[in-house]
Amino acid sequence: MTARDWMEQGTKLFLTAVDRLSDEDFDEPTDLPGWSRRHLIAHVHYNAEALRRLVHWAATGEERRMYASREQRAEEIETGARLPAGELRGRVRQSAQALAYDLDALSAEARTREVVTAQGRTVPASEIPWMRAREVAVHTVDLKAGYGFDDLPAGFTAALAVDAVRKRAASGEAAPLAAWLTGRTAQAPTLGPWL
Template sequence: MPQHLRGGAVTAREWWADGERTLGTALGRLVPHEYAEPSLLPGWTRAHVLAHVAGNADAVTNLLHWARTGVETPMYPSAEARDAEIERRAALAPPELEAEVLAATRELAEAVASLPEEAWTAEVRTFQGRTVPATEVFWIRAREVWVHAVDLDAGVGFADAPEELLAAVVDEVFGAWSRRGAVPAVTVFAGDREWGSGGVAVAGSLADVAGWVTGRTAGEGLRCDGPLPALPRWI
């Protein structure tokens, strides 16, 4: 969970609940032929995004099973298995895919509601290999549902997300770049928030910054003292 996040798991749990509702709203706006159309995530259709969202719900439910039982239950068996499941679900007819998204989301909500209080401090491991307390699942899922609700391009934008959540997403992007030694030579400003220390200054709203650094936009709405630089991938 991002270090600056005020309220910790309590705040992230609220973001998760609101994000699931927002994703459901975006899903409900889609008509069947739109599932096969491109999403805002390069290379993926809307069906791929929804398939991933369903798989992520299953994966987070696995972590809660691990926390409850103490039996190691990885989010995904492997990257290859995760990708194959995305392709399987993306090929489903739209009503079947919608049903799988809703079922996976419902099972996750039931797992959250039934987890004993003492199990929330149990340690589990994310797909990236970090060992975290089970409370981290709220941030993991909140980030997924909000960003992918935007990816569906169905009337939800980054401006609809809580500002602190967007700041946490930008924190995570810069953190991912830093771990790979790939931080671009930029300093990004959004109000009184600042990321990076490079020579190219980029400024704009938090929503526009989040869209750019996550690779969902080309930087529309941002101001720069030169051409906007190319950015590394987020994940």
């Protein structure tokens, strides 16, 4: 399967999870510090809009960053979290559809153009579907609406594990992680902030 396939599957699973929630369930907390389900759903909506800016950059060459600043990103999420549940449901669904449409319209040449992620990494636009697949799949689990990592495609979770190990290794956590993953210690390492 491709990252685009995983993005599609993850999006369907996320939207199904959102649809399982009652309006009152939106107010329940998540394990993400300070975030209710409302915040999480708003974040996924605005993430789609941010990735659409990168797609526009790749398609036109006109630079559009995902977010103007961390403060702008945080304010978007807070604003979205205050929306009525029905409106938030509609927005997260609409932005997911719009991102899929925009990605499918990208030319082969545009997919090779470089864009800059919110973390400051320069990547080809062809990486955007993986970025979105990761976002919707992990946050489906974070919603606590009956889905876990076992419900995600095996190929996706394998790619996610490799991606997470690379990021952890790059942040200086390789040695304790390698010891644990190779069975040389039974104690899982204490890791840095969530990815």
